[in-house]
Amino acid sequence: KNEVEQSPQNLTAQEGEFITINCSYSVGISALHWLQQHPGGGIVSLFMLSSGKKKHGRLIATINIQEKHSSLHITASHPRDSAVYICAVRRYRGYNNNDMRFGAGTRLTVKP
């Protein structure tokens, strides 16, 4: 079983819809990242969370440490949001740890 599981694997939405992508993990973590990967491979870090909730524009990320679960929400989705969204966790292995483990990604397509 992967340490980081994402759902759904693929998601197609109409422009304007509210989108939720889920991430569950099975290891102790010091932080969780939501990443966006566009065709061609470049990765952009959207959020880094260790507790609670963060909001940036139309994007909202939440994390529940007790349940080992995080969600990424996109409000008023737009075709330019089409990308692969990846959940990644930094496993807690003491100070000076940068070992990140990644989910397989959720491929989002937003149709006009």
Place this chain on the structure above:
Amino acid sequence: DAGVTQSPTHLIKTRGQQVTLRCSPKSGHDTVSWYQQALGQGPQFIFQYYEEEERQRGNFPDRFSGHQFPNYSSELNVNALLLGDSALYLCASSPGPQAGAFFGQGTRLTVV
């Protein structure tokens, strides 16, 4: 600030050859991690360099090796290339153990 830069962007090699990929971290970052991302999969952790030493390693064979230079830039070397080594190789840097990681655009390696 140029962010994390990787070179080359694309590379084609023949099975059995050796390859060197390069990464320059974001200014002020002293830690570099390398990841392999096969098509349709999430990135897999290869190893991490800090203070010119390999600090952590994922489940990759010894054919994968690396180096970090005094200016914090890093190289990933892969010997005796296999067809299965074809992937996007991502480099990420961070300014310390608890900070967010910044990713490069990746090097797409094709082994024929």
